[in-house]
Amino acid sequence: MKQRLPLFICLVVGLLMVIQFYIPHPVSVGFNSIINKWVVILSAFALVLGIGNLVSHHISKIKKAKADRWYSLVTLISMTLMALVGLVFGIGPDSLYQKIFLNILTPLGATMFALLAYYMASAAYRAFRVRNIEASILLASAFVVMLGFMPIGQFLHPYFPQVAEWIMRVPNMASQRGILFGVAFGSIATALKIILGIERSWLGSGK
């Protein structure tokens, strides 16, 4: 019963959602809207569990007096402060909460994003090292594409931008579409396997 009930709910709701996709009638649209509201409500319950896990994990690290307990302390203090600021002063456009968000959290996120440039440089260095025939082809095509999209490419030879465009539009696009076909079928197969109860590892049993 512990397994049959979730499987039954999954089958019924899954089939209803598939049918709903093909019916534009207001009743069907309304059903979709109700299901989406349920998802939001269930997510809110899950958030409580998530925060509980975060708090208990960091409290246990602080209690064990691990070397990196200070990070845990910062996490807990920041989380509590943000929650208190939002609850006491509100979260309107000019609130303290928004100011902290825009002036601390957003620049921190942007800093992490900016680091990507350096990571890309080190990854590109490894990828472009000529070790075998595939890496050589990669290096040659990357060289042409980079030159083709820079003004100096046009200056060196007018064919560079055209060749770069062709590489991006034909072989690159063809391989991307090939992968996307596989992804589409994989998605449909995963959905059908779960709806029909063939794949049950999400229930935990793996059988």
Added chain:
Amino acid sequence: MFFLLIISGLSPQSVVANDRPNDAGGCVIITWDSVSDTSIDGYIVLRQTLPDTTFKRVGFTGRLKNEFEDNSAVDSERYVYRIATKKGEMYYYSPPSNVIHSSPQFFHTGRLNTLIAVIIFTFLLVYFVRRAKKGENLFIRKISGIDAVDEAIGRATEMGRPILYVPGLGDIDFPSTIASMNILGEVAKKVAMYDIPLIAVNCYPVVFTVAREIVHEAFLNQGKIEKYKDDYVRYLTESQFGYAGAINGIILRERPATCFFIGPFFAESLLMAETGNQIGAVQIAGTDQVLQLPFFVTACDYTLLGEEVYAASAYLSREPILLGSLKAQDFGKFLVLLILVFLTVLSFFNLNLLSFLKVE
């Protein structure tokens, strides 16, 4: 009130009103022949609700358009439309349109092709699963990225260091997140078997609860529930770069022997994979996000490309029924390839049926 009848060359002709197809009702589409004068301001759309005799303005479009969607229609009402060309202070009125009423539809005809495809694919899936159930040996090609899972877990066991599992930045409605959860179940079974610490980090609360349940059940099934710790599955944050920063911190502090990055990833993919690479962890990645694949190929030891992510759970579990579904996927792709080639050849003979593949 705009009911002033002025007929001239500037009056729009052939005004036709139709119920918008494949909708939930409440919308009428009006089309007309544009006037040739390019100095007009645009067209005013007027509507008469029968049995009233007056026309009221319902909208305005620029001179380059000759179509208007009236989204204020009520399904039970009958309407007649008239279009007025506006040029300066002058209005030139069209003859009235046909009588029309909007209505909702019970089937979206623009999605018929996808319905046919889903039905065919479902039959293929059921057919191959039945064949697999009968014990038929179905050949599945070797996927080295998935074969490396055992090796990677073995390395963590030898080194006595944890395994990091990152299911990506997708909520539970991403198919690749669900596929990642299926793989997590298989990885967790091996983790329980070899008694290695696991760190599964999540950015969405629903994914976190599902992951926790899956890992818990995997330990239970392996008879190692006493070894399970709540700490194995952690919730971090929904912030994209906050998530990446937290994972980088975990990689640098807890130095996992093996990192799995399987699921939907976006701009944060390289940040995490490069950090794992720097500490020398064995890394297995997999995503259906085509633009992130080159980053993973560069920074990780093994990468599952697109559909391999969806195949991994079946491949790892070696359950015949699940392997049957992989065969269905392969046949589905083969069928699509045949259809594309066939329709492309037809288009050489001016028989363009490729539009049938279009989805609304």
